[in-house]
Amino acid sequence: MVDRRLDNQRIAKNTALLSFRMLCMTLIALYTSRVVLTSLGIENYGIYNVVGGGVMMFSIISGALTASINRFITFELGRGDMIKLKMVFSTSIMIQLLLGFIIVLLAESIGVWFLNEKMVIPQDRLNAANWVLQFSIITFVINLISVPYNAVIIAHERMSAFAYISIIEAVGKLMIAYFIMISPMDKLIFYAITICLLSFVIRIIYGFYCKKNFEECSCHFIWNKEILKNMFSFASWNMIGASSAIFRDQGGNIVINLFCGPAVNAARAIAFQVNNAIQGFVQSFMTALNPQITKSYASGDTGYMISLLYKGARFSFYILLFISLPIIVNTEFILSIWLGQVPDHTVLFIQLVLMFALSECISMPLITAMYATGNVRNYQIVVGGLQMMNLPISYIALHMGAIPESVVIVAIIISQICLITRLIMLNKTIHLNLFQFVSHVYLNILVVSLVASALPLYIMIVVEKITVNSFIFLLLLCIITSAFSILYLGCNTKERKFIYERVSNILLHRHG
Template structure:
């Protein structure tokens, strides 16, 4: 168990290094792109080209399906079936890529031309952005099996190293669009497409060199293809419904409020994606162990890992979110310079929504490990579709744009309990223990930490300066650590946290 925990800790650190590198560059390039394109063009890109970021979530979920089958075979000892799983996964994604291309160039293009609110003089640029986005989606789909192989083999260092290339590409892009002699919006879309293509080619080359099964064989196993599509199909049903709460709500915001309001929501979603990557990276490191533990019938370790990963992902998000929640306006001005109206409120509500939904990923790993995902994915689909439908009704009744955030918070809160009880029905998941030992403590700790932090903010000197922000943040983090240590972590988790801190200090001191 110690070796498995050490592997998870090591992989988590590598993923966080990758994420921090990407996040730092993304924050910088977002400011440059917003200032260069302007609020209107930036909003157009996020409602049209933002389909790529939206399908990034879809690609991650599809990668989980392939990774699950690879880990399942590894748990049984590997062998020839590893080659079959990878090759048939690649073939299935080729089929999906063709379907996506046809639908995008027919129904999708019609929607762009006839339904979105885009100034007539920028319609041509929007169509170019859309075409670049389709190419990027195709590249990403074909690279899904390779990303899944890296996760299954727990080679998270590969993500960190290859991210250096992605970071350099985005920095070059930020400079080039400022000096571009052609339409800056079109040029931005072209550069984003090229960066995606290069990074995906590097991932595939890495996998072919290091993992023998990643050399595609054109085989046909009807039974395996049916299993892959059965699992991926339900995963796709659940995750594609997430498009209703991302791009679907983007379309509604565009149709009811225009592209400038799209910019405010796009900024809040950038904050959401950046923070959510902390929780997703932790789960990327723990998910292979959950699947292997399930295959080997090591349920005690599996449940312990699910409980602990929920707590630690919540703690990481809470540490990140407190300074942003309490100093939203100053941080946005520091980051962007000029901040569109309602952006601050969008960001705050989106962070609260993320803290609630942070418990989704760990319990979802159990559903994926077992393969019994039908009912679980149906609950996901219903929840996301309800967010879109209720938002549409509220917008028609003249509610403000940020009303969708309140809808998402309420439905996701209900969704947490609905998913837990479904797992209790299908997997005999210890629901009562999970609620008492995980959900209830993290809910109480959030309320206590937030109220105490608000009190300290009211009595401290709150100047708009980086020094003051850093000082306040250190106080918030101190409060958070004390509260979660007392209310959230059990004795084993405290011991694990102490060991990780000691090892980190030892490495830094004696390196």
């Protein structure tokens, strides 16, 4: 019998490290967002996000290969085959370089044409928007080449390095926010240039760390047909899923621009920035958990893998609920303090985007499990096909006069349909028990959510205007109701004991 206590402790330690990373990054991001929005103005901020988002459309290609690289590096490490691991890493670098070249060609042709001919950009800002496009392309390619190095760090579960380098990146963005205020040149162009330079510096740091600590991170020209075939086979089917997510997020952003203009793009961008900051804590947990899911499948321990799926789905939801509920209840007040100048539609966008994140986080470990098996063809055709419906349905809704936030409402409904589909497919692939998942996970988080949110939402509706005192009261109430429902309705006795021990250790360590 394999003792999994060390694995569980490693997951807890890595989650703590990555959560510390996210806390630092979130605090910095909250400040830099306000400074950047104030310095650029609502219109320029919206232009940067919609143009940069247009470049992200090319993640349709890169996202599929990124998932393939992450899966194959972690899988070979789980098997302990160092020779194969070195070959996979070198092949990944070659693939990313070729892919970067292809994306530059596509962005310089299709991207430039679409920006200048189709997008709604004020004429006096079109030149700046073109500069943003060029530097966004360079930034995208730099981040593309970093993927294999990031995958190696995560596969080895060296989350301390991942956390510290990410904090350096966040501090870099803080410095950029300051320099925007004093820059004599066009602020939008300056912002795009400095973000690009920061990406280059972070890329160098990742490369140096990996080459120093991991022997597989030595790139050689390798043309292994078997590895290429397997990776491209995985990636080609995964491209459907990658494209569906990009069409949903960035396609939705462009549709909003076509019907509503850059000011609403700014509102949506703020909402997704809040979401990224909050959801980062869940991603920290999943980043710590994902290698264990893949490695347990690679070693043939599917029982442990399934137990991780149950815990991963529940605890990722709990983490996000605990952090997001106070924001959902106090959105308008928080925005008035944080930004001062709040674009229209921002409040409802944030509330709906956080609800979408709660829906999606349940599926995160299920997606990792499906990727671990390598059998992604049918999964991507069905689930990717469902997610593809986000864009046409959103377009039709806005064309018929629906509010801009309807794009997120459509995404929430389709997210739940995709969750059901994933469960059915995993039942066939790894014999995941549907009844147990529904009873132990889905109904569990539903009860926890209702108990945690009922009283705070009722008070939010009754109180006409949130003041400082009522904000503090609602904040404390959300924390108390969330903690109570998660601990006593969401966790079993063993899980509560583990949480109490970890908290006690942290408090005693600080006291000592």
